[in-house]
Amino acid sequence: MDITFLGTGSAYPSPCRGASAVVFRTEGECWLFDCGEGTQTQIMKSLLKAGRITKIFITHLHGDHLFGLPGFLCTVSLQAGSNPSKQHVDIYGPVGLRNFIHMSLEISHSQLLFPYSVHELVPSEDHENEQFVVQAFKLYHRIPSFGFVIAEKDRPGKLNREQAKRTCVQPGPIYGKLKLGSSVTLENGQIIHPSDVLGDHLPGRKICILGDCSGVTSVGAAKLCQEADLLIHEATLDDDHDGESQGKWS
Known part of the structure; x- marks a missing residue:
């Protein structure tokens, strides 16, 4: 799991x-948060x-978070390869x-040579x-x-190789199935469950990404970011604006 900052400038x-x-990138997933002007060049x-x-x-x-989106989508289309219809992009944002x-x-x-869907957000969805x-x-x-919380689900615990050997599980594809949470049946008919060879679940990680703001709108929203492993927060204004809540909306 890693984060790449393509741009942090304001205006x-x-x-x-x-x-x-x-x-935000992890195995099998690659997500873009905001798309200011020039994002396609930065990537x-x-x-x-x-x-x-x-x-x-x-x-x-606001334009500094959005103006790069049409051009970026065109770049994705040009790089989509020989089967662009297999690629699908979901886009989330305000009404x-x-x-x-x-x-x-x-x-x-x-x-665009690939299909995409736009989801206009409903808070808490x-x-x-x-x-x-x-x-x-x-x-x-x-x-x-909007701010966004990316909460990783708990991950399977580490494989206990000694325990696996004792249960006659041989190294190979079966290890992978057990790590993914699937039970397996050995040639002798014995059923091995993930809990038989895996340690305790590893707690998922949490990343919070906030757009421009002078604060969150509720205590509940603030709690969503508690105990985050990583918080990304804009820092455009100085302390003179601390506590301002201009442009409140419900």
Whole structure:
């Protein structure tokens, strides 16, 4: 699991710093959070590949978090390979995001070769797969803005090789099945359960990514980020703005 900062600049990109864009990557998953102007160029300078992005999360609709999205989608389309229809990108963000993407692509006559879906967010709605649960929560900003919590589900414990040998489990593919939580039946008919050879579950990790804000909108939202392993928070304003809640929205 790693995080790549493609851009951390505010308002507009500069020669030495890109506008807001962060990539969260783990085995089998590669997600982009915000897509400021120049993100497609920044990703080309990194070890990442645009075509590996499967989900895009937009914190809010200010240009320095959004203007790179149409161009980035076109880059993904160009790099989609011989079977672009097999690639699908889910895009999450505030109400208005679907219209922005549609109008940008329509006016520029840009045709994407891969399917995509836009999900306009409802706070506290969970988005889940086999590895992670992603939850959006509201932030105080001049326009609707979201923070995101990526909560990894508990992982299987480490394989006890000595215990596996005692239960006649041979090294190989069977180890992999047990690590994934599946029971296996040996040639002698003996059934081996993951709990027979695995240690205690490893607690999942938690990453919190906040967009522009002067605070969260509720105690419940703040609790979502408690005990996070990593917190990514914008730091644009100085202490004179501490505690401000301009642009409250419900």
